[in-house]
Amino acid sequence: xxxxxxxxxxxxxxxxxxxxxxxxxxxxxxxxxxxxxxxxxxxxxxxxxxxxxxxxxxxxxxxxxxxxxxxxxxxxxxxxxxxxxxxxxxxxxxxxxxxxxxxxxxxxxxxxxxxxxxxxxxxxxxxxxxxxxxxxxxxxxxxxxxxxxxxxxxxxxxxxxxxxxxxxxxxxxxxxxxxxxxxxxxxxxxxxxxxxxxxxxxxxxxxxxxxxxxxxxxxxxxxxxxxxxxxxxxxxxxxxxxxxxxxxxxxxxxxxxxxxxxxxxxxxxxxxxxxxxxxxxxxxxxxxxxxxxxxxxxxxxxxxxxxxxxxxxxxxxxxxxxxxxxxxxxxxxxxxxxxxxxxxxxxxxxxxxxxxxxxxxxxxxxxxxxxxxxx
Amino acid sequence: xxxxxxxxxxxxxxxxxxxxxxxxxxxxxxxxxxxxxxxxxxxxxxxxxxxxxxxxxxxxxxxxxxxxxxxxxxxxxxxxxxxxxxxxxxxxxxxxxxxxxxxxxxxxxxxxxxxxxxxxxxxxxxxxxxxxxxxxxxxxxxxxxxxxxxxxxxxxxxxxxxxxxxxxxxxxxxxxxxxxxxxxxxxxxxxxxxxxxxxxxxxxxxxxxxxxxxxxxxxxxxxxxxxxxxxxxxxxxxxxxxxxxxxxxxxxxxxxxxxxxxxxxxxxxxxxxxxxxxxxxxxxxxxxxxxxxxxxxxxxxxxxxxxxxxxxxxxxxxxxxxxxxxxxxxx
Numbered sequence: 203x204x205x206x207x208x209x210x211x212x213x214x215x216x217x218x219x220x221x222x223x224x225x226x227x228x229x230x231x232x233x234x235x236x237x238x239x240x241x242x243x244x245x246x247x248x249x250x251x252x253x254x255x256x257x258x259x260x261x262x263x264x265x266x267x268x269x270x271x272x273x274x275x276x277x278x279x280x281x282x283x284x285x286x287x288x289x290x291x292x293x294x295x296x297x298x299x300x301x302x303x304x305x306x307x308x309x310x311x312x313x314x315x316x317x318x319x320x321x322x323x324x325x326x327x328x329x330x331x332x333x334x335x336x337x338x339x340x341x342x343x344x345x346x347x348x349x350x351x352x353x354x355x356x357x358x359x360x361x362x363x364x365x366x367x368x369x370x371x372x373x374x375x376x377x378x379x380x381x382x383x384x385x386x387x388x389x390x391x392x393x394x395x396x397x398x399x400x401x402x403x404x405x406x407x408x409x410x411x412x413x414x415x416x417x418x419x420x421x422x423x424x425x426x427x428x429x430x431x432x433x434x435x436x437x438x439x440x441x442x443x444x445x446x447x448x449x450x451x452x453x454x455x456x457x458x459x460x461x462x463x464x465x466x467x468x469x470x471x472x473x474x475x476x477x478x479x480x481x482x483x484x485x486x487x488x489x490x491x492x493x494x495x496x497x498x499x500x501x502x503x504x505x506x507x508x509x510x511x512x513x514x515x516x517x518x519x520x521x522x523x524x525x526x527x528x529x530x531x532x533x534x535x536x537x538x539x540x541x542x543x544x545x546x547x548x549x550x551x552x553x554x555x556x557x558x559x560x561x562x563x564x565x566x567x568x569x570x571x572x573x574x575x576x577x
Numbered sequence: 578x579x580x581x582x583x584x585x586x587x588x589x590x591x592x593x594x595x596x597x598x599x600x601x602x603x604x605x606x607x608x609x610x611x612x613x614x615x616x617x618x619x620x621x622x623x624x625x626x627x628x629x630x631x632x633x634x635x636x637x638x639x640x641x642x643x644x645x646x647x648x649x650x651x652x653x654x655x656x657x658x659x660x661x662x663x664x665x666x667x668x669x670x671x672x673x674x675x676x677x678x679x680x681x682x683x684x685x686x687x688x689x690x691x692x693x694x695x696x697x698x699x700x701x702x703x704x705x706x707x708x709x710x711x712x713x714x715x716x717x718x719x720x721x722x723x724x725x726x727x728x729x730x731x732x733x734x735x736x737x738x739x740x741x742x743x744x745x746x747x748x749x750x751x752x753x754x755x756x757x758x759x760x761x762x763x764x765x766x767x768x769x770x771x772x773x774x775x776x777x778x779x780x781x782x783x784x785x786x787x788x789x790x791x792x793x794x795x796x797x798x799x800x801x802x803x804x805x806x807x808x809x810x811x812x813x814x815x816x817x818x819x820x821x822x823x824x825x826x827x828x829x830x831x832x833x834x835x836x837x838x839x840x841x842x843x844x845x846x847x848x849x850x851x852x853x854x855x856x857x858x859x860x861x862x863x864x865x866x867x868x869x870x871x872x873x874x875x876x877x878x879x880x881x882x883x884x885x886x887x888x889x890x891x892x893x894x895x896x897x898x899x900x901x902x903x904x905x906x907x908x
Contacts, residue, residue, distance in 0.1 A: 213906065245690040297670050297900075299617075356886035359615065359670055359900065364819060364879040367812075371872035379866055498674055505671045537692055539805065541685035548679025552661065555672060559665035 215564040226557035227506075231520070234549040241545070245537045255534065256527035268413040270530070276484050277494070278522040279422045280305070280477045284500035285518050286429055287473035289509040290466055293433075294446045298467065300347065300362025301474050301497025303369035304340040308475025309482045309492045310373060311339030313399070316483070317385050320400030328402045329417075333479045340475015341468045343369070348467035352460040366497065377490045386488060396488045405483040418480040425473070430511040442466055474500075499525075502551055521547060582720070584854045588847045589725035593733060595798070596839030598623070598810075600736045601791025602817030603824060603831045604743050608784030609655070610821060611747060612777045613760035615900040616658055617673030619788055620814025621680020626651030626789020627809050628684050631704075631796035635696040640707030640731075643793055651789020654680060655782040663777045666902050681808055688803040698801035707731060708797040732794050737832060739787060744828040756780055760896030763903040773903055788814070816842075819878035826894030838874045845870035 239249035259274065261267045284301050291298035312332040320328050343365065350356040376386045380394045388397040407414035433439040441462050444452045449459050477496070482488055503521055507513030528543035602619050609616045616622075629650035634643020654676055661667040688695070698704055708730045717727040747753040758766040759776045767773050795809045820838055824831040844851075845867045852863035885893045 212904075241686065245686075299670060299674070350883055350886065354883070354886040354889075356883055357895075357899075359617075360818070360822060361879055361882050363617070363815070364875040364882065367815065367875040368872050368879065371868040371875075374871070375866050375868040378868065498678065501671060501674055502678070505668065537690050539685055539689050541682050541689075543682070544678045545682030545686055548675050548682055551671070551675045552657070552679070555661050555667040555675070556665050558667060563666065 210565045210567045212563050213566055214562065223561055226561065227554065230550050230553035230557060233553050234546050237549050238542070238546050242538070247535055247538060252531055252535070252538070255531035257523065259523065259527045260530035272414060272416065274522065274526050275416050275419050276481070277526055278518065279416070279418045279484075280481045280494070280496045281499060281503060281522055282422050282515065282518045283425060283477035283480070284474050284496050285503035285507070285514045286426060286511065287470045287477070288500045289504040289507070289511070289514060290429070290433075290442070290473075291470040292504055293442050293509055294463060294466055296348065296351070296463060296467055297359040298344065298347075298362055298470060299359055299497070299501060300344060300365050300471070301500050302493050302495070303362065303366040303497070304344050304471045304474040305478040305481075305493045305497055306366075306369040306373050307343045308336035308340035308478030309488060310376065311475065312336035312479030312482050313386060313488045316399040316403035317397070320403035323402065325402040325404070326406060328400075329404075329406055329483055332403060332483050333421075333476050336479025337472040337476040340478060341472030344471020344474070345464060345468040348464045352463055373488075373492065374490055377488070398487050399483070403483060404486050405480065416484055418484055421480065426511060426515060433511065438462075438465070499547075502547060506551060506554055581854045584847075584850055586721055586724050588843065588851060589721055590728070591847070592836060592839045592843045593725050593729055596835050596842055597729075597733050597736045598791040598795045598798070598813050599817055599820055599838060600740060600831060600835040601794060602788050602814055603820040603835065604736075604740045604828045605784040605787030605789075605791070606817055606821045607824070607826055607828055607831065608743055608747075608787065609781050610826060610899055611756055611760045611896055612780040612784075613763060613896050613898040613901065613903070614658070614662060614777060614781055615669050615673065616655075616676070616781065616785070617670060617818065618654060618658060618676025618680065618785075618814075619817050620810055620812070621677035621684075622651045622654040622785050622788045623680075623792035623795065623810045623814050624684040624808050625654050625680045625792070626786075627792030627796040628687055630789065630793035631801050632687075632691075632696065634704050634793070635698070635701040635801070638701045638703045640703050643704060643707075644790060647789040647793035647796075648786035649789075651792065652782045652786040654789075655785025656778075658785070659778045659781045662902060663774060663781070666904060669900055669902065677814070684808055685805070689805060691803075695803050696801070698797070701801075704797060704801070732790075732797070736790075736794070739790070740828040740832050743787075747828065752776075757896070760898055763898055767903075767905065773905075777903075788817070791817075816874050819874055822878050822895075823874075823881055826896070841870045841873045 235253065239253070242249040242252055259270060261270045264270055284305065288298060288301055312335050315332045315335040316328065319331060323331070344362075347356070347358050347361050347365065350361065351358045376384060377396060378394050380387060386396055388395045406417040408417065409415075431439075433442065441452070441457055444455065444457065445459055445462050452459050452462070474497070478492070482492065485492075499521060503514060503517045506517040506521075524546055525540070525543040528538075528546075529540040532538045532540055532542065602623055605622075606616065606619055626647035630643045630647025633646035634640060637643075658672055658676055661672045662669050710728045710730055711734070713727040717723045719727070747757065755766065755771050756776055759771060759773055763773050766776075791813070792810060795811075795813065799809050816838060820831060820834050823838070824834040844862070848862040848865065848867065848870070851859050852861070885895075
């Protein structure tokens with residue numbers, strides 16, 4: 203009889219060891235850089251020089267090296283917080299891809315607090331109030347979707363996607379509408395332009411010699427630790443893990459699944475809103491392109507890190523180095539721009555996604571299954 | 578023809594001309610989603626199709642080569658998506674977003690890299706001719722609608738033909754029926770011998786190819802001029818994802834949906850001149866903030882999504898297994 207069994211088939215494997223996973227990541231980054239090097243050579247750019255400039259981010263040899271570090275931190279903090287927050291939602295298989303929208307709403311609410319309260323209250327209080335307003339605004343924008351999902355089973359991926367653009371155009375509306383009520387704008391400018399925040403709404407910094415440490419970095423690190431503890435050592439964190447694994451198990455165990463989802467998504471979206479507040483407070487001004495695509499990049503980072511808190515710190519550092527480094531290095535090359543980072547980022551993620559398969563599944567060849575059957 | 582008539586005619590004409598890429602993107606995405614896969618990479622796929630289609634079309638000075646290459650280049654994005662999500666079981670949302678990031682990165686990389694040597698569309702007469710209006714005798718002389726409907730370029734008609742063809746394919750053919758079964762309940766389809774892997778691969782690739790045609794259209798509409806800051810696709814891919822929902826996963830309704838979304842999209846540019854020409858009837862248009870027109874497609878889609886979930890998917894064309902990977906041994 204002819205053997206009709208396929209050549210191999212796919213079976214799930216137990217979680218692969220950390221060594222194997224680490225190997226996959228290192229291989230992904232190296233491969234992506236190799237693909238990038240090939241592409242760069244096509245454009246007549248010397249890859250080694252480019253990569254050296256990218257990885258050092260223009261810090262050595264710069265007249266103001268501290269300035270570069272400060273700018274790096276400004277990019278890093280929002281990405282780190284947003285990725286952490288998205289991972290919370292993804293752990294429950296709630297596909298919040300509305301990071302962009304929640305970030306924008308957070309930024310607008312923080313901007314409101316800055317313009318309304320910045321003149322009259324002391325600086326630390328204004329900064330804290332901005333963060334709280336941002337968190338509340340972003341949180342409500344996200345929890346709206348969670349409530350619909352729990353109540354009616356609305357598709358959260360598509361709805362959060364739509365709300366990103368609604369938020370974006372609300373922001374554009376404030377940016378482009380010149381009117382008496384629009385306190386966001388600079389009254390003296392003839393063309394509509396966002397006004398700078400009052401001095402008391404600028405993010406606090408700790409001067410260390412010539413370097414000004416942005417306090418939002420400290421806040422982000424504290425948030426990392428808190429989230430790590432929350433997820434691993436509290437009852438609520440445990441509930442998130444159970445709901446993510448199997449909502450039915452959670453239900454049988456007497457957990458209120460809807461309540462857990464709503465609570466966690468509020469937390470997730472509020473953190474994203476707070477990241478928006480930190481960002482505008484550090485920049486000292488709103489802008490129509492305030493997000494810098496952090497809502498999208500956050501999804502990539504969270505996934506690269508497999509939703510692991512420590513992994514997210516590493517992955518967001520790596521992606522920020524890529525982005526900031528490309529931005530700096532590309533200034534010396536007319537044929538390359540900052541978008542090269544997106545290309546590399548895409549290749550890294552493709553390889554990690556593919557490698558993931560081999561850590562989750564294994565191929566069993568025909569001959570092997572035959573032997574097993576014979577036993 | 579007096580002035581007010583020409584403004585109105587031009588407005589209607591532009592609704593069709595400017596928004597046809599949406600139709601291609603939407604019909605492509607419908608085909609992909611009917612196989613049960615949610616591909617959020619439309620924007621990137623269209624960008625890849627656009628740039629390679631345009632470059633090849635210019636190099637060969639041929640519309641057909643441009644169309645073919647844009648279809649194939651975008652189809653490669655679809656192949657990548659299929660390998661990762663269908664064979665390697667990767668998460669569809671993440672893979673789709675990565676295709677967008679990667680596609681836009683590639684678009685700017687190629688464009689910037691060519692730099693000074695960028696081919697201009699005026700050098701490729703076949704592309705210019707292919708994109709110029711075809712006047713259908715008699716019908717194109719109908720006031721208002723004649724110019725909008727019967728005096729468009731060939732790619733507009735091709736887009737409508739593709740939508741009707743895909744609709745017929747999905748609704749009336751045996752393979753179309755099986756495809757819908759794969760999207761609704763892959764386990765059941767598998768048990769009656771439908772090759773899930775093959776169906777998903779073919780339709781994701783073909784759907785992505787159709788999106789690429791929309792990108793090529795966009796390249797020609799922008800006269801092939803590459804700008805370092807803005808991609809030609811300029812968010813159309815995202816509107817297309819919204820339009821799929823608005824059209825209830827029906828390619829023929831997508832034509833109608835394109836006109837509705839296109840109406841708002843074009844109104845944003847024309848509200849000033851319409852208000853100026855008809856101060857009595859349409860004067861209020863200039864008071865509406867233009868950002869509202871941009872937001873409306875997404876706002877309407879959000880409302881449609883919520884409304885259809887409240888009604889528990891009754892009559893919804895959304896495939897039941899949308900966004901879920903199929904793993905045979907977990908059936």
